[in-house]
Structure formats: structure tokens, C-alpha cells
Amino acid sequence: MTTTPCAPDRTVVVSGIGAILPGVQDVTDLWDVLHHGRSQCGWLTRCDSRETGVPFAAEVDHAICRRQLRGLSEAKTAKLSREMLAVLAAIQQAQSDAGRSDVDTDPRRIAVLGASSRGPLESWHTVLSPDVPSSPPSASRILRGLPGAPAAMAAINLGFRGMVTTFSSACVSGHHALELGLRLLWSSAADVVFVVGHEFPLVPWMIREWASAGDGVVAKSGTDPAKVVKPYDERRNGFILGEGAVALCLERATEVRRRGADGYATVLDVRNQSEAAHPTSMDSSGKAAADLLGSLLGSVGRRPEEVGYVCGHGTATRLNDLAESRAVMRLCQELPRSQWPPLGSVKPIFGHLMGASSLVNLAATALMLRHQRLAPTINCDLPDPACDLDHVVEGSRSASIDLAMSMCFALGSQMSAVALGAVDAAAPA
Missing domain, CATH: 3.40.47.10 (Thiolase/Chalcone synthase)
Structure with a gap:
């Protein structure tokens, strides 16, 4: 056919x-x-x-x-x-x-x-x-x-x-x-x-x-x-x-x-932008990334309090950790802390796959939405006070989420983010 x-x-x-x-x-x-x-x-x-x-x-x-x-x-x-x-x-x-x-x-x-x-x-x-x-x-x-x-x-x-x-x-x-x-x-x-x-x-x-x-x-x-x-x-x-x-x-x-299938997640939208700033470093204040995340949410008609999980680029480098954490904090600054989404990383599992890393993150996030369970950020045993967010450190966590975001940063002053939504039916974990 x-x-x-x-x-x-x-x-x-x-x-x-x-x-x-x-x-x-x-x-x-x-x-x-x-x-x-x-x-x-x-x-x-x-x-x-x-x-x-x-x-x-x-x-x-x-x-x-x-x-x-x-x-x-x-x-x-x-x-x-x-x-x-x-x-x-x-x-x-x-x-x-x-x-x-x-x-x-x-x-x-x-x-x-x-x-x-x-x-x-x-x-x-x-x-x-x-x-x-x-x-x-x-x-x-x-x-x-x-x-x-x-x-x-x-x-x-x-x-x-x-x-x-x-x-x-x-x-x-x-x-x-x-x-x-x-x-x-x-x-x-x-x-x-x-x-x-x-x-x-x-x-x-x-x-x-x-x-x-x-x-x-x-x-x-x-x-x-x-x-x-x-x-x-x-x-x-x-x-x-x-x-x-x-x-x-x-x-x-x-x-x-x-075909009678459900899929893993819906891809709501993606935002790719240049900071047009330092060629090898990102904005450590988190403002540029927060603006990106806010723009992405606006494009799909959603609000920060609806985000159930953020998959970070999560490279375990100081600048990346600070920029991502501060971006989530800025995005959610008008909300009570109880409504801030967890920020996680899968790089301790698979390492850094560079040009493939953003798709590794997307696959992981889609699976979390499908199974309604958050994967842990392993090895985060002593969280940096400057990254004072929920990093799902206790192990795999059952969740009820219908919106997740995934972030990525790159050499050349580049940043991007994707919004994923849950499909109508989710499989058990």
C-alpha cells in the first residue's frame, strides 16, 4: 500500500x-x-x-x-x-x-x-x-x-x-x-x-x-x-x-x-538559537536558556508549572551545571519550589555522545513519558548548593507527567530545547 x-x-x-x-x-x-x-x-x-x-x-x-x-x-x-x-x-x-x-x-x-x-x-x-x-x-x-x-x-x-x-x-x-x-x-x-x-x-x-x-x-x-x-x-x-x-x-x-499504536511521546515543538556570545562558553546566569525555555513553552501554549521533568544536557562540567540549574530556576521563579520540575541527566549512563547526545536525551525523555517514570541522575550524591533542584537522586521515580523538556548546549554559542508531551495511553513501568 x-x-x-x-x-x-x-x-x-x-x-x-x-x-x-x-x-x-x-x-x-x-x-x-x-x-x-x-x-x-x-x-x-x-x-x-x-x-x-x-x-x-x-x-x-x-x-x-x-x-x-x-x-x-x-x-x-x-x-x-x-x-x-x-x-x-x-x-x-x-x-x-x-x-x-x-x-x-x-x-x-x-x-x-x-x-x-x-x-x-x-x-x-x-x-x-x-x-x-x-x-x-x-x-x-x-x-x-x-x-x-x-x-x-x-x-x-x-x-x-x-x-x-x-x-x-x-x-x-x-x-x-x-x-x-x-x-x-x-x-x-x-x-x-x-x-x-x-x-x-x-x-x-x-x-x-x-x-x-x-x-x-x-x-x-x-x-x-x-x-x-x-x-x-x-x-x-x-x-x-x-x-x-x-x-x-x-x-x-x-x-x-x-495502525492501532500509541507511540512514546508527542513532539510539540523545538527551539534552536544562538546566544551570539562566547564561542566555547554558555551564559552562566541561565538567562539566555531560561528565555529559550520560556519561548518554547509559549509556542506550545503551556506554562512553567505544567512541566513535569527537564532532561538537561548534564555534562558534569561546572559551567553547564550552573547554566542549566539557573535556567530552570529563572523559568520557575514566580512559582513555589514545590512546583519546580526535576532536572536530570543521563550522561552518567552512556557518556557524552556529542552530536548524538541531544537525541539520546530525547529518546530517554520519551521513554520516561511513555512509562510515567523518571530515570535517576546517578552519582549526584552531594548536590552543589548552586544547583539546588530536584535531580531524582534516590533512584527511579514513579511520576504523573504530560509535559517534559530537553535541553542542549553546544560549542559555537548554540543552545536548543524540545518540548515533548505524553501520548493518550501510557504503558506501565
Whole structure:
């Protein structure tokens, strides 16, 4: 069956989620480690930590992709990088999780929008490093070096013929892709949009670059990797780099309901803005971010007291912690503290996936809305008095929420936020 363009339905639903993340091979795993607060951060094995000065990483088991993509021939698999395979697997999962079949939609109306901060670092590392064996120059090697190749190769392998492109705007890349996806669906230019974030930054020179940014940016010391990342905590020591891919299937609510499905959450709106200020730092007063959140709420006709949860960028760096906490405080300053929403972070679970991080947060927030349960901010054992908010430190918490927000900040003076709403029916936790 094929569909034809119709009057646009502005209610867009996250109908499916796919995840190839540290310790996670599908959406069931994703929710399991999130709401149980099980960190997937560990010791760096992709390269020698003595070479990088950083002993920690959140790594993906490459065998997961190969197991999930058994339909691909060995010849095809050999031509695809780990990043391409992870993106393909994540999108396939999201399509299956949404309950979609290959004949549900005209393939010309299925779009794939990628998001990656650094692009194919592993491929370039192989090409440029004298210590890494490299294959002879070829068309496939040229393709591997393109930032948009994972999205393009996924579309080719799945037969999707709609718009395919990739955003690279540091950590807000995923929200930029999401905004385009919403516009395609709202305008009826597409019927299905897969938004996929991917990042594989665990190469020596990239880790060294981040390590050189100074103390408190990337965590460099600790005896237990699972307890190193401490957002909003007085003893914060920076983040751990992670790798992987996460995909969201976006559809108009009418189509999701036609299949008898509910989806995870409704995507109400997104705001992407530039502070037009410092290129590597954010407004620590929280005013710029509070204005952004207020504008977003205004666009969807909601009020601060209706927000049940805020998923922060949550990098466990001092400036990020202060800016986010103060933003929520400013947004809610006219309300009694009992009505301030919790502010959480999932980066102690999966590490920092850079260009994919905003979509990891969105997937996590959508799952919390679906299950009506807040995932904990693990390792926040001694909250910073300057971040005096509810961070859900006691463990997974039952909740009754129909509105949540997710924030993201990026190098280049960029910030963004997304508002998600609960679907009509929520599954039990």
C-alpha cells in the first residue's frame, strides 16, 4: 500500500526508537539501564589510555551490529564502517519498533536526517594514521570519509527515497535535524522521518583534544568508571566520551493511530538559537536558556508549572551545571519550589555522545513519558548548593507527567530545547 499527500496533521509522534549504545542493543535495553540507573561507562579499550591521558570511555560492542544485520552479505558489511552499521541497525530497529512494514509508505516520502558532531573520525583515523593498516584507495573508502555517509547508506540499504541529509552543529545537531523533520511532516512533504544521531569519537587524537581543554571538562581520574560522571554534584570532574547511534521514527499521529499504536511521546515543538556570545562558553546566569525555555513553552501554549521533568544536557562540567540549574530556576521563579520540575541527566549512563547526545536525551525523555517514570541522575550524591533542584537522586521515580523538556548546549554559542508531551495511553513501568 502507498500513501498520498494529505492535509498535514501537526501532531507528530515518536512512534519508534532504535538504539545501539554502550551496553544497549535495542529500546528494551535502553529503558532497562535508564530507569535502573546502571552506568555503561567503563575503561577505555579502543586505544591506549597512556597515549590519551584519559582512562575512561563508554564503548559499544561491535558484534551487536553484525548480529542484527545478518541480512547483509559479508561483502556489503566489509564496505561499511562501524558507524554506518550502527546507524543502519538503529534505523531498522526504530522502524520495527514503530510497527511499520516496508510497504506501509511510498519510499519517496520517507526521509533520513542524520546528526553527528565530528563525522567519520574512525575512518579518517585509519586513513591518516601511519600506525594503522589502511586499505588501498577506493570509492568505498572515499564514501566512508563523508559525514553524511551513514544516513545515505542506511537509506540505500532500506530503499528510502525521500530527503537524506546530515547536520553537524556540535551537540545541538540532533535538535537541528529534529526541527527539519517536524517541518517536513507538518508541511506534508514527508510521511515518515527517521532522525538518527551517531558519534564514534574514541580515537586517540580526538580524546587528547578534549583532554587538553583543561581540568573538569573530561574526567581523567577515578577508580570506578561507573561513578566518575557526577552532574550537578559538588565533586563533578567532567564527562566521559561515549559512542553509538540512536534513531527516532517520527510520524503524524493520525497514521500511528491508524495502525492501532500509541507511540512514546508527542513532539510539540523545538527551539534552536544562538546566544551570539562566547564561542566555547554558555551564559552562566541561565538567562539566555531560561528565555529559550520560556519561548518554547509559549509556542506550545503551556506554562512553567505544567512541566513535569527537564532532561538537561548534564555534562558534569561546572559551567553547564550552573547554566542549566539557573535556567530552570529563572523559568520557575514566580512559582513555589514545590512546583519546580526535576532536572536530570543521563550522561552518567552512556557518556557524552556529542552530536548524538541531544537525541539520546530525547529518546530517554520519551521513554520516561511513555512509562510515567523518571530515570535517576546517578552519582549526584552531594548536590552543589548552586544547583539546588530536584535531580531524582534516590533512584527511579514513579511520576504523573504530560509535559517534559530537553535541553542542549553546544560549542559555537548554540543552545536548543524540545518540548515533548505524553501520548493518550501510557504503558506501565
